[in-house]
Structures are given as C-alpha cells and as structure tokens.
C-alpha cells in the first residue's frame with residue numbers, strides 16, 4: 336500500500352517514484368507516461384486519471400492541471416500530486432470523486448520544468464526562475480552570482496556594512512533592515528543588501544549583478560500575445576521554443592476533450608484568470624460571467640481571491656505580462672484557464688488588508704514585525720534566518736541571513752503544505768463536474784411504411800457548461816458541434832439526408848442563474864440542452880443500425896438500435 340506524504344517538497348526522483356507507485360496500485364484508474372523530455376533529458380510526466388471501465392480517457396470531458404513551470408514553486412507540484420492521490424484513493428469513498436472519475440478525465444502534469452525545479456531544491460540550491468538553458472547568452476558575465484556560499488543549503492541574503500548603504504537596522508527589531516531616510520546621516524551602521532553569492536571578475540569595488548544566464552521564463556513562451564525578449568523578459572527566441580513548453584502544448588492540444596486548465600504557481604494566495612493584456616470588457620460577456628461563477632466557487636472552497644490579471648494583478652500599470660499559459664488556452668483553445676498562486680505568509684501573519692502587488696514595494700514596518708513574529712512564534716523561526724557572521728572570500732567580514740525565500744515566501748513551511756493545497760483539489764473536482772457531457776436521452780423508432788422507419792435519437796448535455804465551453808470557441812470557430820452518425824448494414828439505406836448530422840452546440844445548466852434574471856418572462860428555459868438526430872431508413876425489420884454521437888469536449892455515445 337503506497338502512502339503519499341504531503342509534509343515536504345519533492346525532488347524529481349521521489350516524485351517520479353510516487354507517480355509510478357500510485358499507477359501500479361490503481362491500474363484501472365490511473366496511468367503515467369512520459370510525453371517529452373526536458374532540456375537536460377528528464378522525463379516530463381503526464382498522469383491520466385479516469386475509470387477505464389467506463390470508457391477511454393479521450394472520450395470523456397476533461398480538466399488539465401500542471402505545475403512547477405517556475406523552478407522554485409514546488410508547492411504547485413505537491414498540489415498536483417495531492418489531486419492525483421485524492422482522486423485514486425477516494426474513488427468509491429467520496430461520491431463526488433467517484434462521479435468525477437466515472438464520467439470525466441483528469442490530466443495532470445506535476446512538473447513541467449523538472450530541471451529548474453531540481454536545482455531549486457538541491458543540496459546546494461539555485462533559485463533560478465525557470466529553464467536551465469542559458470539564453471540569450473551562453474558566456475559568463477562579470478558580477479554577483481547567486482550561490483549558497485556558506486553551504487547551509489539555503490540561498491539567503493548578505494548584508495555588507497558600507498557608509499553609503501541604503502539600509503539600516505530597525506529600531507523595533509535588530510534583525511530587520513529598513514530603508515535609510517534621506518536625513519539619516521552619521522555612523523550608521525548602514526548596509527548594502529545583496530543576495531547570497533560571489534562576484535565573478537571582482538575588481539575590488541563594483542558589485543554589479545551578473546546578468547542571469549538562464550533568463551528564460553517558460554510561462555512567457557506561450558503563443559497568445561507573445562512578444563520578443565526585449566519587450567517581455569524571458570519570452571525566448573520564439574513561442575514554444577523550449578522542450579518543456581513544446582511538450583506541454585503538444586500534449587494539451589492532443590487532448591481536445593480538455594475543457595478547463597489549471598496552472599499551479601506560487602505565491603500570493605490568489606486564483607488568476609485572463610486576460611493578461613486586455614481588460615475584462617474585451618471578453619464575451621457570457622465568458623466573464625462563467626469565469627466568475629466558477630471562480631467564486633474557487634474562493635468559497637479555498638479562501639483565495641479570484642481576479643482578472645489585467646484589471647487586478649499587474650506589476651506595472653503601464654505594462655502587461657504576456658505569453659502566459661492561461662491566456663493562451665482561453666484565447667487560442669477556447670477553454671477556461673486559471674493560474675493558481677498558492678500560499679502567502681501575509682494572511683497567516685494577520686495581514687489581510689493589503690494590495691497584492693503594491694505591498695512588496697511599500698508597506699508599514701508593522702507588517703514586517705508581524706511577519707517576523709509569525710515566523711518566530713508559529714514556525715520556530717524558520718521564515719527568517721538570524722544574521723550570522725561570515726568571512727566572505729571576496730568581501731571579507733559580512734553577515735548572512737534574512738528571509739528564507741524558498742521556504743517562507745515561495746512555499747509554505749512543511750507543516751502547512753497539506754492544508755494549503757488540499758482545498759484546491761476540491762475546486763478542481765468541482766470544475767471537472769461542471770464540464771459538458773453527452774448522455775443518451777431517448778431512442779424513438781417509428782415504422783412509417785413497409786420497410787421504412789423514422790429513427791430519432793435524443794441526446795442531452797447533462798453538464799453545467801455548454802458543449803462549446805466558451806463563447807470564445809464559437810466566435811473564433813474553434814468548437815465543432817455535436818455530430819450524430821448512423822452506420823447501416825448492407826441492404827439498408829437512408830431514404831433522405833446524410834449519415835452524419837451536425838446538431839450544433841448544446842447548452843448546459845450554466846444558463847440558469849436566478850429566477851428573476853429574465854424580467855417579464857420573455858425568455859423561457861426551453862430545451863437548448865437537448866439535440867435530436869433524425870434519419871429515415873429503409874431496412875428490413877429487426878435490422879440493427881449503429882449510431883455514434885460525439886463532441887470533442889463532451890464525450891461520445893455509441894449505441895445499436897434494432898428496427899422494430
């Protein structure tokens with residue numbers, strides 16, 4: 336019996352073993368396959384969860400979740416593993432999980448960027464942003480290079496006494512550095528604050544930061560709105576140029592049954608939705624409403640706010656971020672996509688009224704003290720390392736310490752991991768159950784003459800979303816309709832019409848909002864969720880005819896009808 340622990344961040348080998356162990360234990364519910372390899376040659380795993388006894392994975396509506404495209408965001412990876420584990424272990428126990436696996440498919444790519452993730456969690460870690468491939472330059476540049484120089488397994492900060500330093504010790508807590516005021520003069524001490532590392536080609540004076548050799552950001556690589564590196568840092572030479580993003584995009588687009596997409600990131604404790612580069616007014620209205628209806632449920636279940644990026648989550652009001660996966664899946668694939676930024680220490684420290692982005696540039700010192708107190712009292716000091724003297728080979732006597740980015744800001748402390756990720760699996764299962772699904776409603780056979788039959792097959796969408804999922808997929812001609820096809824034996828023939836009938840799109844229950852939304856009752860609910868395929872067949876009595884009804888996003892129905 337495999338037991339998966341959610342009390343620590345996983346290295347690649349342990350994650351790989353966990354996925355394969357679960358797949359061995361639950362062979363009817365889960366498979367794991369390599370769908371590509373990373374720059375350094377690691378397999379990129381894709382897990383498929385569905386009940387294989389109720390039909391193949393690609394003939395059921397699906398959701399997709401992926402994680403760790405950014406190197407240091409392992410909590411997202413653990414959340415992906417949590418979702419997989421919850422699905423297979425709760426099948427047969429939890430009615431919603433059981434229903435979801437019987438009727439839907441879950442595709443999970445727990446680690447999109449295994450190379451960068453492995454470095455961020457190595458014994459001697461490196462906190463690089465994303466891919467390990469050097470780009471745009473491969474040569475080494477002079478300047479400060481991030482490195483765990485004291486070998487304690489953490490990348491922290493160096494504080495260096497300097498009469499012209501912009502930092503001073505807080506009067507409230509000697510560990511805390513605060514910005515020096517314009518009228519602060521005298522002996523200080525004043526400090527320069529640098530990330531932990533060493534200086535390549537040090538000239539004894541300049542501490543310039545070496546340009547990041549690995550400046551690719553794989554989540555700026557997706558085709559929708561892609562812009563060159565000079566406009567969008569990290570974008571790479573062209574969209575999907577990297578093996579990791581190419582693998583993701585090929586695997587996702589090869590699964591046209593995916594209706595909802597979730598990218599796991601850290602941090603901010605927020606669920607983000609498109610657009611990255613346009614206001615909500617550029618959406619079809621119905622898509623904003625649907626996004627927010629599903630997002631409200633996300634907030635209810637997880638406590639995370641649900642926000643549109645352009646209107647609520649921009650680092651620079653005059654600029655946008657482009658090339659993210661969530662906007663790409665909405666814009667080009669016509670499905671709903673979200674980016675979940677797991678975890679924030681702020682609410683845990685009692686800081687609840689803050690602006691998600693502006694806070695980092697400016698906040699009262701009381702907030703820093705609250706965060707320190709939280710680390711001291713609740714986490715045994717794990718969030719902030721006390722300054723320790725260190726004899727730096729180039730800078731001489733300095734101190735190393737400060738906030739632990741990896742274990743306090745980018746990821747929760749180990750003991751909080753499971754509680755942080757668990758509710759998100761419930762929200763994703765909720766969204767899976769919202770996807771459109773074709774069900775056979777009725778078969779009506781009527782004899783209309785000697786050897787002639789009217790065959791009517793009634794199909795329903797019993798999901799909440801319409802079969803097209805988004806209005807976008809209709810506007811951009813991405814969605815095809817429900818197609819009903821009859822296959823006749825030799826000796827039978829269609830009297831009129833074609834074997835294949837396009838029934839268009841079937842509505843879902845998302846059309847119903849409140850009883851008083853349609854003033855005057857001019858619209859009624861009617862039956863937009865039903866489709867009827869009708870054929871007139873000439874055949875001998877008791878002849879079987881085969882009918883297939885399929886929609887790429889809403890599944891497939893196959894049935895044989897006997898004319899009688």
Ligand SMILES: [Zn+2]
Nearest residue numbers: 405408600601
């Ligand atoms: Zn991220």
